[in-house]
Amino acid sequence: xxxxxLSPLFFTVAFLTACGGGGSGGTADSSEDNSENSIEASxxxxxxxxxxxxxxxxxxxxxxxxxISTKNATILPGPFxxxxxxxxxxxxxxxxxxxxLLDVLxxxxxxxxxxxxxxxxxxxxxxxxxxTDTLFPSSQNQSQAQLPFWISxxxxxxxxxxxxxxxxxxxxxxxxxxxxxxxxxxENGTFSEExxxxxxxxxxxxxxxxxxxxxxxxxxxxxxxxxxxxxxxLLVADFHEETLFWRLLINNSTNGxxxxxxxxxxxxxxxxxxxxxxxxxPVVVDVNHDGFMDFxxxxxxxxxxxxxxxxxxxxxxNNGTYGFSDGTASVIDGEVPALIHGGSLIxxxxxxxxxxxxLIAGGGYDAFPFxxxxxxxxxxxxxxxxxxxxxxxPLFATPRFTHSLAAGDLNxxxxxxxxxxxxxxxxxxxxxxxxxxxxxxxxxxxxxxFPNAQLYGTSGGExxxxxxxxxxxxxxxxxxxxxxxxxxILGYSSHETNSIIYWNDGSGTGVFK
Numbered sequence: 001x002x003x004x005x006l007s008p009l010f011f012t013v014a015f016l017t018a019c020g021g022g023g024s025g026g027t028a029d030s031s032e033d034n035s036e037n038s039i040e041a042s043x044x045x046x047x048x049x050x051x052x053x054x055x056x057x058x059x060x061x062x063x064x065x066x067x068i069s070t071k072n073a074t075i076l077p078g079p080f081x082x083x084x085x086x087x088x089x090x091x092x093x094x095x096x097x098x099x100x101l102l103d104v105l106x107x108x109x110x111x112x113x114x115x116x117x118x119x120x121x122x123x124x125x126x127x128x129x130x131x132t133d134t135l136f137p138s139s140q141n142q143s144q145a146q147l148p149f150w151i152s153x154x155x156x157x158x159x160x161x162x163x164x165x166x167x168x169x170x171x172x173x174x175x176x177x178x179x180x181x182x183x184x185x186x187e188n189g190t191f192s193e194e195x196x197x198x199x200x201x202x203x204x205x206x207x208x209x210x211x212x213x214x215x216x217x218x219x220x221x222x223x224x225x226x227x228x229x230x231x232x233x234l235l236v237a238d239f240h241e242e243t244l245f246w247r248l249l250i251n252n253s254t255n256g257x258x259x260x261x262x263x264x265x266x267x268x269x270x271x272x273x274x275x276x277x278x279x280x281x282p283v284v285v286d287v288n289h290d291g292f293m294d295f296x297x298x299x300x301x302x303x304x305x306x307x308x309x310x311x312x313x314x315x316x317x318n319n320g321t322y323g324f325s326d327g328t329a330s331v332i333d334g335e336v337p338a339l340i341h342g343g344s345l346i347x348x349x350x351x352x353x354x355x356x357x358x359l360i361a362g363g364g365y366d367a368f369p370f371x372x373x374x375x376x377x378x379x380x381x382x383x384x385x386x387x388x389x390x391x392x393x394p395l396f397a398t399p400r401f402t403h404s405l406a407a408g409d410l411n412x413x414x415x416x417x418x419x420x421x422x423x424x425x426x427x428x429x430x431x432x433x434x435x436x437x438x439x440x441x442x443x444x445x446x447x448x449x450f451p452n453a454q455l456y457g458t459s460g461g462e463x464x465x466x467x468x469x470x471x472x473x474x475x476x477x478x479x480x481x482x483x484x485x486x487x488x489i490l491g492y493s494s495h496e497t498n499s500i501i502y503w504n505d506g507s508g509t510g511v512f513k
Contacts, residue, residue: 070513071452076104076499077130078492080118085111088491088499090281090404091474092154094165096135097121097189102480104128105167106491106499107151115147117154117169126481126503136183140192143181147171152280155223159232160184162256167191168221172280172299180221184258194258199234201247201262224284224293226250226322234260235295235316235324237279244276245269248322265322276311277302281344281404285356287331289384292318294327298342298360308365310338313376333385337376340364348407348416351441355380359418361402370424372399379441395435395443400425403493408477408486411508415439421472423493431471432490434510446510456498471497488512 079086090107097103101122109115119135120128136144152172159166164185171180179199183191199219220239223232231251238245246267249260270276282297295316300306313336317327328336341363347356357379364373374397379389390396401424410417418435434449474491481487485504492499502512 067452067513071455072503072505072513073452073456074126074128074501074503075456076106076128076501077118077120078106078108078499079495080108080116080130081110083110084495086495087111087493088474089115089150090152090154091476091489091491091499092156093476093478093480093489094156096156096165096185099124101482102478104480104489104501105154105156107154107169107474109150115149115151115171116145117147117151122480126501135189136191140186140190141183143193144183147181153282157223157232159223159251160253160256160258161231168223170220170222172220172278179219182221182258198258199236199249199260201236201249220279222282222284222295224295224318226293226318226324227320228292239277243269243271246316246324248324250322263322267324268316268326270314273301273303274309274311275301276314276342280342281361283345283347283358285347285358287315287356287358287386288317288327289355290320292320294318295324296345296347296358298339298345300341300363300366306341306366308340308367310340311342312336312338313342313360331385332378333381333383333387335388337378337388339376340373341366342376343402344404346405346407350377350407350416350437351379352415352439353380353382357441358386359405359407361405361420362399363401363403364399364425370401372401372422372425374399375402375405375420377441389441393443395433395445403473404475404491406475406477406488410434410477410486410488410504410510411436412485412506413439413508417477417510418443419475419477419488421475421490423471423473434512436510449511450502450513451511452513456500472500 087109088106089109092105093102095102096119101124103122104120105117106120107115107117118130118132121131122128147169150172151169153170155168156165158164159182166185167183169181179196182194184194185191220237222235224235225231226233226248231253233251234249236247236249246269248263248267250263252259252261276299278299279297280299282295284293284295286292287294287296298313301309301311313328314326315328315331316324318324339362342360343363344361346359349355350357357377360376362373362375364371376388377390377396378386381387400422402420403423404421406419407416409415415437417437420433422431432450434446435443436446437443471493472490473493476489477486478489479486480501485506487504488502490500
């Protein structure tokens with residue numbers, strides 16, 4: 001995904017291209033290849049049997065063509081519109097109908113001002129059906145089919161304490177009057193859009209502009225249990241001109257009725273064009289080990305458009321009594337990581353010390369030629385601080401436009417592996433990357449992890465460019481068929497690709513066919 005911004009009110013539409021060589025081929029997996037023809041790759045794996053380094057680096061992969069007999073993937077429903085630029089910015093998985101199987105929630109944008117999402121119900125036989133119209137009747141969901149711009153994050157959780165899964169649809173680039181939506185699951189399994197009147201404090205006095213008048217402002221909702229009472233409060237980001245305002249809504253729901261009250265504790269605001277303007281996909285994690293969940297985010301600057309300038313990540317520390325403060329420098333050992341366009345963040349224990357680490361996707365300057373930037377892995381240390389651990393590791397430091405990432409155990413060894421979905425600055429085989437973790441936070445790249453990609457889509461790419469077959473814009477790892485193996489779910493980047501579930505065969509090789 002590349003976002004092309006067309007108005008000063010953060011009105012953002014997406015423009016996507018895929019850079020690099022020809023379509024992916026080859027079937028070899030380095031862990032299965034013990035022949036003398038296996039050549040060690042500089043990225044930390046091995047070349048497929050029969051391929052030479054010059055073959056691989058030039059994009060000539062005919063030495064190992066895709067093998068239709070090994071196909072082990074499901075193409076998900078889609079596209080959902082007539083736009084030839086439709087893509088899937090975000091995927092979530094949750095058991096929405098309580099049948100014990102994980103369903104798929106996909107965000108859909110048409111590259112214009114409208115977005116929506118679709119619910120793909122897991123039928124239990126590795127097939128999925130679009131049941132959006134049934135679960136989201138239009139009479140109960142006036143905005144669901146016309147949500148604003150770009151849904152970059154879904155939260156699937158119980159917001160009102162009734163034991164059912166609700167959905168928070170979070171946008172990364174709101175404008176004036178744009179507000180995130182919350183959908184509450186009803187007793188009959190359908191969802192109803194929560195009225196905006198449920199969320200107090202949507203007006204404030206705008207002192208950052210020359211007008212000084214009260215304006216209706218866009219809001220982004222981020223669920224967090226701020227007070228450890230077992231329900232989800234909302235950190236609210238109010239974006240306007242050159243200021244990002246934060247405030248907190250305290251969950252006061254009773255008897256299944258969603259209700260919030262505004263906290264009177266002032267939260268930080270970040271002023272000026274050198275601050276983060278858009279928040280794509282933050283993470284909630286206890287970074288200072290005090291028992292309270294903190295808020296970590298990244299994002300680009302905005303100066304009438306995206307700019308080729310770095311911005312440090314931000315960490316809001318929670319004091320447990322509804323107060324948050326900027327504690328970034330206090331929890332990072334050394335220089336705070338800075339990215340041009342920090343995007344998706346996830347947390348998990350990557351180095352086996354029982355503390356959560358933080359993985360951050362870097363996108364780079366959002367303009368041609370989309371050179372990308374590094375990805376960041378913040379590893380916890382014995383002193384309680386985090387280190388920017390992979391600045392010299394080419395698997396993380398080599399610039400890529402990483403649109404999404406996911407973590408999960410792909411080889412059943414108990415450690416978190418990584419999937420990077422890159423959409424630019426790399427040949428086709430590099431766009432979907434699988435990194436296997438040794439348990440201590442050291443990673444090996446699987447060479448050609450999706451050898452059958454050409455069998456699941458059309459060749460070529462947008463705007464006459466080739467190599468989009470592995471260019472996915474959203475990524476999740478989860479066990480979708482309850483066989484004990486984590487699968488990979490990928491959302492399409494354009495009509496040149498398909499949304500796919502690659503089923504894990506349990507071999508532990510990191511190759512998905």
